[in-house]
Amino acid sequence: MNKQKRIEMLSRLRAANPEPTTELEYSSPFELLIAVLLSAQATDVGVNKATKHLFPVARTPQAMLDLGVDGVKHYIKTIGLFNTKAENVIKTCRILVEQHGGEVPENREALEALPGVGRKTANVVLNTAFRWPTIAVDTHIFRVSNRTKLAVGKNVDLVEQKLLKVVPAEFKLDVHHWLILHGRYTCVARKPRCGSCIIEDLCEFKDKTD
Numbered sequence: 760m761n762k763q764k765r766i767e768m769l770s771r772l773r774a775a776n777p778e779p780t781t782e783l784e785y786s787s788p789f790e791l792l793i794a795v796l797l798s799a800q801a802t803d804v805g806v807n808k809a810t811k812h813l814f815p816v817a818r819t820p821q822a823m824l825d826l827g828v829d830g831v832k833h834y835i836k837t838i839g840l841f842n843t844k845a846e847n848v849i850k851t852c853r854i855l856v857e858q859h860g861g862e863v864p865e866n867r868e869a870l871e872a873l874p875g876v877g878r879k880t881a882n883v884v885l886n887t888a889f890r891w892p893t894i895a896v897d898t899h900i901f902r903v904s905n906r907t908k909l910a911v912g913k914n915v916d917l918v919e920q921k922l923l924k925v926v927p928a929e930f931k932l933d934v935h936h937w938l939i940l941h942g943r944y945t946c947v948a949r950k951p952r953c954g955s956c957i958i959e960d961l962c963e964f965k966d967k968t969d
């Protein structure tokens with residue numbers, strides 16, 4: 760996709776949704792971190808249902824630690840992989856309390872060192888909570904980037920590198936959310952809704968649907 764089309768594509772996504780954000784519900788960087796950690800292989804709706812009850816009783820790393828692994832499990836047992844996730848939540852909270860004064864560090868290396876937190880989660884927290892121009896590539900962004908040819912790559916790391924290179928600065932803060940939402944609701948995995956896609960004329964996917 761050439762530069763002119765890229766800018767037009769991102770301009771349209773921006774015009775349709777000028778202030779995009781995550782569909783995960785949170786009220787602090789800590790809650791966002793926990794919500795993203797819980798969201799691996801789970802839907803945002805499912806995570807929100809669990810955190811609606813979990814966060815009011817554990818709004819800080821210390822309060823979460825006080826709940827303990829079993830206490831956390833009680834609240835998140837409707838989410839996939841909840842046993843491992845509960846353990847990671849507690850281990851992460853312990854590190855936050857012992858090494859970061861109970862705060863979420865605004866630092867990629869420190870975030871990626873937390874149990875259950877990989878590059879994607881760190882990118883989401885840095886972008887959404889701290890407004891860094893990072894681009895977390897999940898399954899939706901990977902698919903949309905490759906189909907449209909906005910950023911072609913064989914794996915998420917390559918697509919992330921390409922996006923960071925080709926997305927103009929003015930779009931970098933929000934491109935993560937625009938592409939996720941586009942992939943979640945329009946450019947869906949099985950049968951993309953090309954007929955109602957606002958970037959259909961710019962997209963370079965060969966197998967568009969009606």
Ligand code: SF4
Pocket residue numbers: 906907945946947951952953954956957958959960962963964967968
């Ligand atoms: S035209 Fe189709 S394949 Fe291209 S971005 Fe839109 S929904 Fe996805």
